[in-house]
Amino acid sequence: MRSIWKGSIGFGLVNIPIKLYSAVQSSSLGLDMLDGRDQSRIRYQRINEKTRKEVPYDQIVKGYPINDGYVILEDKDFEDASPEKSKMIEIENFVEMVEVNPMFYETSYYAEPETQGRKAYALLHKALQKSKKAGLGRFVLRTSENLCILHPVDKVIVVSKIRFAEEIRSAEEILTPDNVEVSKKELDMGLALINQYSSKFEIEKFKDEYHHELLKIIEAKAKGKRPTIKKLKPKKATDDNLYDMLMQSLDSSRKGA
Structure with a gap:
């Protein structure tokens, strides 16, 4: 397994050097789209909807729709908005796992300690197990800031990315049977x-x-x-x-x- 991130867990004044490895994998089959006439693979083109001509990569820009037009964003705009490239998962507080709605969970990673951080890693792992709590923090993966939950699973600390509150849609428009009487x-x-x-939860x-x-x-x-x-x-x-x-x-x- 190749690590996808290398940094540290900040636990108070304790710094635990770690590597993150993906803890999940897709079970779907890798199917290619083919032309049914000769089984050649289908490729997608970037087509200008007005001219119907292909657009070269170096001519593609990103724009945010506003009113009847677009605000064009340049590379510097993305750089200015990017979070500081910190290599630290800073635990900001500890929470009860049951308080985290499953809707917030995205994906999970295994945290492996570097040699010099094994004792501190073992301490955090045992403390999380004993307290039955999870660490809540944030870290930068690639170019985006992520919220995460740190929790023990067997002998390893798992870092699970979770969504921000604004990423969850409101359920106000969903019709629910509020006034239905149940005897x-x-x-x-x-x-x-x-x-x-x-029965006992046995995912296997x-x-x-x-x-x-x-x-x-x-x-x-x-x-x-x-x-x-x-x-x-x-x-x-x-x-x-x-x-x-x-x-x-x-x-x-x-x-x-």
Whole structure:
């Protein structure tokens, strides 16, 4: 694994030299877009919408739409707005993990200590485990400033990028059933159903079945065959009575168990 960032974690006056490694990888298949007539790869061009001619890279500028025109931004504008190129993840405060809404999480990185920072790293790791808290800080990755959460996972400190508050859209326009009455009997049945399906969180049990099946098709087609894939059929509700459907769900869960 190659590190993607090298710097330090600032923990009070303690400086912990680290390297960051990507902790996630895509499970999607790398599919190319081809011309179906001769299987040549399709390339994209930068076309001027007025002249319909290709635009050279050195003639492309970036603009922000305002009123009926654009404000053109130059390289210096981006440089002036860029955060200071610090190589420090400065922990600004500590928070409860449950306070961080999952909507804020983006991606995660493993933090590996440099030789001279192993003891301080071990201290921070144990302190996070013991306190059951997470460090909240910010750092510069490439040219942008990022918020992050530092939390222990097994023997490693994980740095998870999180979104800024302004990146989360308001839910005010979403129609929700505020005035719908739910009876105590229905609520009790819903809670019973949740309890019936509750189990320990074991992510290893869940696989990306779609890409697994697609890869089987690709491998079979490469051999001139076509595999038979078993399709799942959606079950139709037999009743529009909420309580009855909850009861049927509970019975079905018990039989399955």
